[in-house]
Amino acid sequence: MYFCTMKKFLFVFSILYCLFSFKIFGQYIFPVDFPAGKAYLAGNVGEIRQNHFHAGIDVGIMTGTKVKASAKGYVSKITNSTSGYGKCLVITHPHLKQKTLYAHLHKFEGKIGNYLKQKQKEKKKTEIDLEISPNVIPVNMGEIIALSGNTGASAGAHLHYEIRTLDDVAIDPFMYQFKELPLDKAPPVVKKIAFYPLHINSRINNELARKEYNVIGQNGVYSVPNIINVKGAIGLEMLAWDVLQNSIHTFGISYIEMKLDQKTIYSANLRSIEHAQNRCMLVHINYEIQKKNNQAFQKCYVADGNKLKNYSHIDKGIIHLKDKKVHNLTIKMIDNWGNSSKLSLKIQDNNTSFSNQFIPDKSLTRATLQYKVIENTLMIEANYLKMKGKEAFFSFSGVNYPVKLSYQIGKKIVYLWDLRDGLPDAVEAGGVRLPLFFRKMIPPQQEFWYKSKDLMIKFPKNCLFDTLYLEARPQSHYLDLHTNFVPLFLPIEVTYFSKNVPKNAQAFAGNQLLKSIALIGGVKFNTRQLGRFFFRPDITPPLVQFIKNDGKTIFLKAIENETGLDDFKAYLNGVYLPLDFDSKTNILSAEKDSPSHVLKGNLEVFVSDIAGNQKKYYFKI
Ligand SMILES: [Zn+2]
Numbered sequence: 001m002y003f004c005t006m007k008k009f010l011f012v013f014s015i016l017y018c019l020f021s022f023k024i025f026g027q028y029i030f031p032v033d034f035p036a037g038k039a040y041l042a043g044n045v046g047e048i049r050q051n052h053f054h055a056g057i058d059v060g061i062m063t064g065t066k067v068k069a070s071a072k073g074y075v076s077k078i079t080n081s082t083s084g085y086g087k088c089l090v091i092t093h094p095h096l097k098q099k100t101l102y103a104h105l106h107k108f109e110g111k112i113g114n115y116l117k118q119k120q121k122e123k124k125k126t127e128i129d130l131e132i133s134p135n136v137i138p139v140n141m142g143e144i145i146a147l148s149g150n151t152g153a154s155a156g157a158h159l160h161y162e163i164r165t166l167d168d169v170a171i172d173p174f175m176y177q178f179k180e181l182p183l184d185k186a187p188p189v190v191k192k193i194a195f196y197p198l199h200i201n202s203r204i205n206n207e208l209a210r211k212e213y214n215v216i217g218q219n220g221v222y223s224v225p226n227i228i229n230v231k232g233a234i235g236l237e238m239l240a241w242d243v244l245q246n247s248i249h250t251f252g253i254s255y256i257e258m259k260l261d262q263k264t265i266y267s268a269n270l271r272s273i274e275h276a277q278n279r280c281m282l283v284h285i286n287y288e289i290q291k292k293n294n295q296a297f298q299k300c301y302v303a304d305g306n307k308l309k310n311y312s313h314i315d316k317g318i319i320h321l322k323d324k325k326v327h328n329l330t331i332k333m334i335d336n337w338g339n340s341s342k343l344s345l346k347i348q349d350n351n352t353s354f355s356n357q358f359i360p361d362k363s364l365t366r367a368t369l370q371y372k373v374i375e376n377t378l379m380i381e382a383n384y385l386k387m388k389g390k391e392a393f394f395s396f397s398g399v400n401y402p403v404k405l406s407y408q409i410g411k412k413i414v415y416l417w418d419l420r421d422g423l424p425d426a427v428e429a430g431g432v433r434l435p436l437f438f439r440k441m442i443p444p445q446q447e448f449w450y451k452s453k454d455l456m457i458k459f460p461k462n463c464l465f466d467t468l469y470l471e472a473r474p475q476s477h478y479l480d481l482h483t484n485f486v487p488l489f490l491p492i493e494v495t496y497f498s499k500n501v502p503k504n505a506q507a508f509a510g511n512q513l514l515k516s517i518a519l520i521g522g523v524k525f526n527t528r529q530l531g532r533f534f535f536r537p538d539i540t541p542p543l544v545q546f547i548k549n550d551g552k553t554i555f556l557k558a559i560e561n562e563t564g565l566d567d568f569k570a571y572l573n574g575v576y577l578p579l580d581f582d583s584k585t586n587i588l589s590a591e592k593d594s595p596s597h598v599l600k601g602n603l604e605v606f607v608s609d610i611a612g613n614q615k616k617y618y619f620k621i
Helices: 015-021 110-123 275-284 287-293
Strands: 041-043 057-060 066-068 073-080 087-093 098-108 128-131 144-148 158-165 169-171 189-197 211-214 216-218 221-223 228-231 234-243 255-260 263-269 272-274 311-313 326-334 340-348 368-374 377-383 391-396 399-404 407-409 412-418 426-429 432-435 438-442 448-451 455-459 468-474 479-481 487-497 505-509 516-519 522-529 531-537 543-549 553-559 565-572 575-577 580-582 587-591 602-609 614-620
Touching (some): 041 158, 234 326, 234 340, 275 487, 368 426, 377 426, 391 412, 505 522
Antiparallel strands (some): 073 128, 098 144, 098 158, 169 272, 189 211, 216 221, 326 340, 368 377, 391 399, 391 426, 426 432, 479 531, 487 522, 565 602
16 A cells, blocks of 8 residues: 555557457467367456466366367476366477466376376375476377366366466467357446545545446446546546356456546556466455455556556556546457447546535434545544544554544544554544554565564565555454455465464464464464464364275275365375375275276275374275
């Protein structure tokens, strides 16, 4: 929330813009055959997912469909994981200076599968990530490399396919003119817009508050009915997506451009995604609203800490009207097929800086105070102040400081405080005291250690997108560490001491276990999210049950309810046997290696959970 100086940065339309209109034909073949027609598309590049932009296309196909190499090259990476991309492989194409990636696979074919098995035996580990040199596994264009599946973080059978530069910038496969990609004429749709105040003096409809507005229209022509009253530095957000005729899915919009009157002040080209910065998606959208309402409002301005290179802008796309005239805002959206939509609206600085229509709420028997942090501003909202609430007292280490009211609307009185001037520990107004739990102002972009009696937090360099006015509130059964409405780019390391943390406890964010170390009287954990943390011990190792042996495959079930399975290994008659784990069904399985391989004898299974509890199981099969 460090407010950027309003210097003018005029960015020349970049290479990304050239990419947008540039199309390449014939360099690659589509990774899956569709003899009967077009592929079924379930995802595209630029689509907003939970914590990243989708960087490839999702092709809906049955598990077991043959996957082909898009061009000649060599297998440069094999990943066998129960999360993320699941079973995944990357082919490097040196002659094209690019790579292609195939994810959520069911099985690797032939020499690729054999290579993986050999490495699993050498390392005695199922989940591995292999970087492979050129010439080890060469492949030809069209060669069958795998069977498609539903492994890792995948909710249905599909192939996730990416084209990348050698330094991992994903490029939209739509630029390669695959004849298998479906055709479409439906332009993007826009549902709502919102304005967001970026400065203590910003107002939207006379208030320092984010306000949403409904959009009307259809078939690519949209508008907002009334003139919106805005003052100061504000940002526009938009709830919009692309649609496909006859599809239940929603898709990402490839290109967004915003004009203030005749001038383009912001554009985003989402046809390429730099993997190293992909998590900046969390500040491309309004993260708080995504968490609260599960709606991804895309910002039409470049927020502080957003390092993506997909934007061209003037003043970061921030709107700041300098007169009282009515101004036009137009937003153009273009989809993967070149279909476009236009949204038009009018804004005006018609701010009545002070409203005197104060109406005390007689139904309240005592005043209520609420607070909110918007960028660098602490906002205190007070209801029912008999004296019209001329001032509130902000307390700093017990010393009270009077703060005049900023504005009043209806039954509400608002006091504003710039947190860069200090962190108050309480506010008093109308005879009510509101305690606050600020600990420290944490700067972004540099490593920072926060230390107090109960809490020590290491903030690595660039882990924050923006300045954090850290709030912490230990409770008897949990720890509130700020709110989960503020995103982190990198994990932070938290050490927490409290008599309420049980012995051998692991830290959880909701039900999600965090990498933790139990300490005497406390716990140390890494987290990539803020919010509420719980602490529970795990002293039970995973349970393994034998299910069946059909001669070709052995099936076992692993039950681990507390923290989660960490490692698993099997030995058949003393020889390492690679196991596969399906996290969706908790099934461990091992296939026979070759026709002569017999699955019979003494099976020894070793399992451990994330808390470090381990156990060996013996089965006679
Ligand atoms: Zn995907």
